[in-house]
Amino acid sequence: MAFGRQAPVFDAGAPLLEARDVAVEIGGKQILHGADLRVDAGKLIAVVGPNGAGKSTLARAVAGLQRPSGGSVRWSGVEIGELRGRALAQLRAFVPQRSRVPDGVSVREAVRIGRSPHVKPLGRLMRADHEAVERAMERAGVLQFAERHLTTLSGGELQRVQIAVGLAQEAPVLMADEPTSHLDLGATATLAKLLRGLTADGLAVVLVVHDLSLAAAVADTVVVIADGRSVASGPPSEVLVRERLHEVWHVDAALEQRDDGHTALHIAWLGRREPDSGFDTGA
Numbered sequence: 001m002a003f004g005r006q007a008p009v010f011d012a013g014a015p016l017l018e019a020r021d022v023a024v025e026i027g028g029k030q031i032l033h034g035a036d037l038r039v040d041a042g043k044l045i046a047v048v049g050p051n052g053a054g055k056s057t058l059a060r061a062v063a064g065l066q067r068p069s070g071g072s073v074r075w076s077g078v079e080i081g082e083l084r085g086r087a088l089a090q091l092r093a094f095v096p097q098r099s100r101v102p103d104g105v106s107v108r109e110a111v112r113i114g115r116s117p118h119v120k121p122l123g124r125l126m127r128a129d130h131e132a133v134e135r136a137m138e139r140a141g142v143l144q145f146a147e148r149h150l151t152t153l154s155g156g157e158l159q160r161v162q163i164a165v166g167l168a169q170e171a172p173v174l175m176a177d178e179p180t181s182h183l184d185l186g187a188t189a190t191l192a193k194l195l196r197g198l199t200a201d202g203l204a205v206v207l208v209v210h211d212l213s214l215a216a217a218v219a220d221t222v223v224v225i226a227d228g229r230s231v232a233s234g235p236p237s238e239v240l241v242r243e244r245l246h247e248v249w250h251v252d253a254a255l256e257q258r259d260d261g262h263t264a265l266h267i268a269w270l271g272r273r274e275p276d277s278g279f280d281t282g283a
C-alpha cells in the first residue's frame with residue numbers, strides 16, 4: 001500500500017517550462033488547441049494576441065489553474081499532472097489579471113500571504129520567511145508604504161504589491177496577466193523596468209500583455225496567440241512584422257527598431273496613407 005505521493009524528480013537540464021500543443025475545453029467549447037510556450041531562466045516572454053485569443057487561458061493552463069484537455073505541460077521536465085499545490089507554488093508565482101482587494105489588509109500582510117507555500121499548514125512564519133517578505137517588498141519598491149491598507153493604494157502601487165506577493169513565493173518563474181492594463185505611462189514604465197530587472201536577477205517572467213510596443217521593448221521572446229493557438233514565437237523584431245500585425249490584429253502597423261536600442265510601433269490608426277509611411281490600407 002502506497003502512502004502519499006512520491007516527490008517529483010526535476011530535470012535540471014530541461015526548460016523551466018515547456019508546454020506543447022496545449023488544448024483547453026471549457027463548457028464544451030474548445031478555447032485552446034495547439035498552443036506552445038517555452039520558458040527559460042533569465043528570460044522575459046511576452047504572450048500577445050487579440051482579445052479572446054486565449055492568452056489568459058494558456059497562462060492559467062500552464063500555471064496549473066486550468067486543466068488542459070490535451071497536450072503536455074512540463075515544469076523542469078515533470079508533467080504538471082504530477083505536481084500539486086505547494087510543489088507548483090514553488091515553481092511559479094501567478095499574478096492574476098483581476099484580484100479582489102480585501103478591506104483592512106495592509107501591504108505587508110498581503111505579501112506575507114504570498115509566502116504561505118513555504119509555511120507548514122497552521123504553521124507560523126519563521127525568520128527566513130519574514131526576511132523573504134521584506135526582500136520581496138524591497139525588490140518591488142513597496143516598502144515605503146508597507147503599513148498602508150491595499151484599498152488606499154493607486155493602481156500602479158497595487159500592481160507592484162501584487163508583484164511583491166508573487167516574489168515572496170521565491171519561485172523561479174513569475175507569471176503576470178496584464179499587469180499594466182489600467183496603468184498610466186509612468187506607472188507602466190516603472191513596472192516594465194521592475195519586470196525586466198527581475199530577469200537580470202535570474203528569474204523568468206511570463207507577461208500576458210496587449211501593448212505590443214511594451215512587449216517589443218521588454219521581451220526576449222514574443223509568443224503570438226490567435227484563435228486559440230500559437231501562430232508565432234521569437235524575438236520581437238522577427239515576430240511583430242507588418243504582415244503578422246495585419247494578419248492577426250487587422251491593422252496597418254510596423255515596429256521600428258532604432259539604433260539607440262529603443263523600439264517604436266507606428267500605427268495607421270485611421271487607416272490613412274501617409275506619403276512616406278509605406279502603409280497601404282486599401283482605403
Ligand SMILES: Nc1ncnc2c1ncn2[C@@H]1O[C@H](COP(=O)(O)OP(=O)(O)OP(=O)(O)O)[C@@H](O)[C@H]1O
Nearest residue numbers: 026027029031049050051052053054055056057058
Ligand atoms: N470560464 C470560461 N467559460 C467560458 N468561456 C471562457 C472561460 N474562460 C475563457 N473563456 C473564453 O475563452 C476565450 C479566450 O479567453 P481568454 O480570456 O483566454 O482570452 P484572452 O486572449 O486572454 O483575452 P483578453 O485579451 O480579452 O483578456 C474567450 O472567448 C473567452 O470568452
